[in-house]
Amino acid sequence: MTGRQAAKLRVILNSDNSVKMFLPTGIPETVEELIDHVRMLCSVEGNFRLQYQDRDFDNALVNLTSTSELNDCSTIKVISLDVPQDSEITSDEISLASSDTEMLSSPSSSVSGRTKMWPRVFVIPTFSYDTELQLEKANEVYKSNMTAFIPSSKTKSDILDRLAEEIFQYKAYPDDFDFSDVAEALVKKHPCLTEPGPYNGAYGWKQRMKTKMGNYRTHLKGIGCSELLANSLKSKRPDDALPAKKVKRPRRGEANHIPDIPNGETAEKLENERLALLTEFKKVNNRAVIKEKMAKTFYLRRQEVVEKEMAVEELLRRWPALFTSEEINLEFQRVTTVPLQSRFLAALDNISPKVVAAIENRGGVVRERLGS
Incomplete structure (x- = not known):
């Protein structure tokens, strides 16, 4: 619904708190505008996304990607994207988060750039x-x-x-x-x-x-x-040399889009580190050295990803260590300051009961496989 008729939405803020939000000019045309209304009218702070009750799945909550899914008196839920407070983190999450933080904050793996979201x-x-x-x-x-x-x-x-x-x-x-x-x-x-x-x-x-x-x-x-x-x-390239053309801005969540080069380093020194990293990557039980060199060359890598817009195949050839599971976690935290693994597992724990319930309500082949 994108008209200008007044509308009401039920907004679930948490498990024991929901409010009615009145929209005198109707449901906004974009999800971003709706988020802005929720932020202002419901006094919601921080970063969050919205879910809505999808009739196709027996009113199970699904991420909202278009306001056309909403009607007057629909229900939406606020899902915080900020790192939970200590009281909300399980012991497993604390362990994972501490591990991720230690890997980035040690003196041998310091990263030039922002350290908080x-x-x-x-x-x-x-x-x-x-x-x-x-x-x-x-x-x-x-x-x-x-x-x-x-x-x-x-x-x-x-x-x-x-x-x-x-x-x-x-x-x-x-x-x-x-x-x-x-x-x-x-x-x-x-x-x-x-x-x-x-x-x-x-x-x-x-x-x-x-x-x-x-x-x-x-x-x-x-x-x-x-x-x-x-x-x-x-x-910029000559064809793109206009102020408003090919503007490279951080995507949502990127804290370190293009960090400054670390003090005492030059592009030539970092390229030598990259070449040494290719040799170290071929060795066995060399995780500590690889981690240190990957952190040290973060500036060079971001230049290639953002400024040179290097293809995945070329990145794989130049940075094979980047495609290991451990370095994916670390690179995500370098870019966003958020630990990927603990954040993902915490979110998965929150939605897994609903996912299981939605699957169990399916019919046909899916239901038969679950029954077996």
């Missing part, structure tokens, strides 16, 4: 002393008589500069949802900065941050940030 709740950084002092006094005034604080251009610049630096610790190209998260977190911590408009009075700050991040990327590109240089006109 976008937070479930964005933490506003501490500003300069004079800005913090102004905000502290302005917040007290706002609490007493709801008088908003109008910062000077210097104070506003300090706030935006610090926010841009903090955002870049997670993403070079934050999306609209990310800017909303930061802007709302800002006015929540400093209510005196609330302005008239949508997004809980944070819309103006959201738009300023978008402009600031664009300027900040231009600044970093000028001093040689690898992730941003990949989109400079000089780095």
Whole structure:
């Protein structure tokens, strides 16, 4: 349903919490827009996807890929994509996650780049002393008589500069949802900065941050940030030398799209490491050396994958160790900062009862095989 008639959806937030969400303009045309509505109207934080009750499978929950599957009074469920808190992790998951973290955090396998994903709740950084002092006094005034604080251009610049630096610790190209998260977190911590408009009075700050991040990327590109240089006109082929053509941005979940080259390393040194890695890969019981060299050459490998868009066959020839199960897990964590195996097994544990129930409800050959 993509019309403009008002609609209601039942939103399951967790096992013992569900709410009714009213959409006065109807069900959005895209899943991304619906996620934005759920985030705003149901106060859901962090990264998540949506599931819906599929009538073809006796109302079993299935991942939502199109809002055309929904009607008025449909039920959807929020599935968090953030790493669960310690209290929610089983002992097996803790063991797997600890193992993955140890493999990446040891001194011999340090990775240049980001080490954390976008937070479930964005933490506003501490500003300069004079800005913090102004905000502290302005917040007290706002609490007493709801008088908003109008910062000077210097104070506003300090706030935006610090926010841009903090955002870049997670993403070079934050999306609209990310800017909303930061802007709302800002006015929540400093209510005196609330302005008239949508997004809980944070819309103006959201738009300023978008402009600031664009300027900040231009600044970093000028001093040689690898992730941003990949989109400079000089780095593109002549046929693609247009600002909006062939823009290489991180896919969803990629924290280390193109990391900067590690200190003290050069492209030539890393290529020599790659050649040595080919020899080491042929040896038996050489896992520790391979792990160290694969971590060390991460920058070179990401350049080949993202900038050169190398085919899988060529990658297999140049990086055979990358196609082993252990290195797939490690490379996934280097790129996303998330441990693949423990995350996958935790998700599988959550959905396996529903998958089994859905299969058991099938008929025909599938039912006969299960019965035997």
